[in-house]
Amino acid sequence: MKYEHLYVVMEHEGGKPVPVSLEMLGEARRLMDGYNKRYNANEKVVAVVLGNNVRKLCEELVYYGADAVIYADSPEFEYSRNVVDTKVVSAIAVDKNLVLKFSPQSTDFVKPHYMFFAADNIGRQLSSTVVGTLDSGLASDINKLVIDDLEIKHEHKTKGQPVMYERTLEMYRPDFSGFLWTTILCLDNRNPAIQRDYHPQACSIIPGVFAPIARDASRKGVIVDYTPTFDPGDLQVKILSRKIVKSAVDFDSKKAVVSFGRGIKDSPEANIRLVTELAKELNAEVGVSLPMSKKPFPVSESVSSTYMIPDRVVGTSGRKVIPLLYIAAGISGAMHHLAGMKESEFVIAINPDEEANIKDESDIFIKGRMEDVIPVLIEELRSVKPAMEVRK
């Protein structure tokens, strides 16, 4: 077949895989096991790794579900450079000789059938340029995947005629509101006027969504060494320095997180102050829902630049937090947000709307407006504190 196998582009830091790499492999394994059974096929999960001294990582990737690992090892891959990595990953993806090493029957191979990337700072951009180089399409920020045969009738793709697209990857993408799910398909043009193949069917996958499979050191796979060639012009792009920075926002070392959302709307400035006062009382970090980072309310510059920032977003577009206590004030609970906080040990929501999604993720749901609830809650926290200290 011209289009075969599922390629998964790995990311790692100094040879240690970033979590989403293993998550992608896990989902790829589950999908292809189902696929091979259903279609009586033998398509592989192929991990692609660029790095410096990454041979050992390749074995790990087999233990985590890869049938084959294609790796390119060079000091040039110490740190990711989009222009360099794009060409090498694209070259690997169309190299039939590599495929024949793990799938000898793939003599007609042209390009991968499917391709996964991480929807993170590196993968989102690498996916765009690699899939562009392969002249195909991709969906970003996916959190559900299905492979199925679909009958499609489309003005352009099929010239309005019903056409069966077999083995099509349905890529589910939550929209920015977190309430709508859009399914994206990447389809060959079967309309004779614009005839064109679009493979691989590719996407970037949101970190933290899929579970990796359990590590199994008895799993066997084929590890294929690829020798890259570099364009000297591209190597003029140089990483001069690299500094690890700590965000001013520190969710990880705090026992509690207090987040706010659109519920601040009636008096934004005063409500944010209430939330921060509550956070201070609990020694908690302050989080926000995604819409807050778009600065939807007029507030003072200092409040805006301190709180309504992407660094504080809890959810799939921001950070995942797992504190002992999570308080969601005026947050309705879009899927984005829930994914970022639902593993918290104890959850309290403050919301006037009992129908809000956040309720089902809460241990305690305080029905009420935050401007009414939080001042009383702070008073009570202070008043019961001495007694609680004694109990400790």
Add this chain to the structure above:
Amino acid sequence: MGVTGSAMKELNLAVIVKLEPDFSEGNVSYNADGTLNRAETKSILGPHSAIACSAAFYAKVKYGARISVGTMGPPIADAALAQAQQICDADELHLYSDRLFAGADTWATAETLRAGIAKMQGKMDIVFSGHRASDGETGQTGPQTALKLGYTFLGHVIDYEVDMDRRVVRAKRLITLQGFYDVIEEVEAPLPVFIAIDPSYKPSFNTVSQRLAYEKYQKEAKARVANYKQYLKVFNAQQLEVDPKMVGLPGSPTIVYKVEKIPKAKASRKTEVIDGSNRAELRRVAIKIHEVLGGMVIK
């Protein structure tokens, strides 16, 4: 540094921008189910596009530059161009508008933008875009346009300088390595480059001469915006000389197959509902909070 020679010629900059829903309160409208009410929501120059404009303006103030701004969109998207001109004192505004462009995915959009940038005056040294659109949020159009232009793509840029003699850009990029840490990486690349600017970018103008230039160009921008149509060129598909098969819906590898409401997840916790106007109840919550944080609650 020598001030003579062709190496010191001013920069040619392009900014690609987008008209987006205005998410600010009073302008944004949500349906009862939490989704965006597009009909009732106003449109503005996207906030990330605005940051890209201020990044281009920085180079104009610091090095001297000619700036062109382009957008693909409906005829009303010229409003976004005017807002962009206000920020970066653009010399040239481009609107790529044609029914043939409609419904484009990121790859087909990149084709239109590539063709548009080719129509701008002069060869571009740097093309700027925002980090991503506030509505689509794919972040794919920038890198794909860079690829089509054959420019080095630099994303997440929080700061940059241009070495005018060597014609290289030095940029700082903020990258989050999931599960590890954030890094600030300093990268050097020969011009031309494509820069997707990070939301945290803030230009600063330190010297007196920069501040004077800043004020001069801001004044100029104000005057230009009053007559922005004079700077505006509108292109349809034919005028852009794009292949109609490569743009819009016919040129899009991907389609939207269906849109559905995300089903409510199964309740994962046993929820106790408390009346927020009852002080005694809130006292109970306060005790619970102390217990949880004191490690006295084992679930």
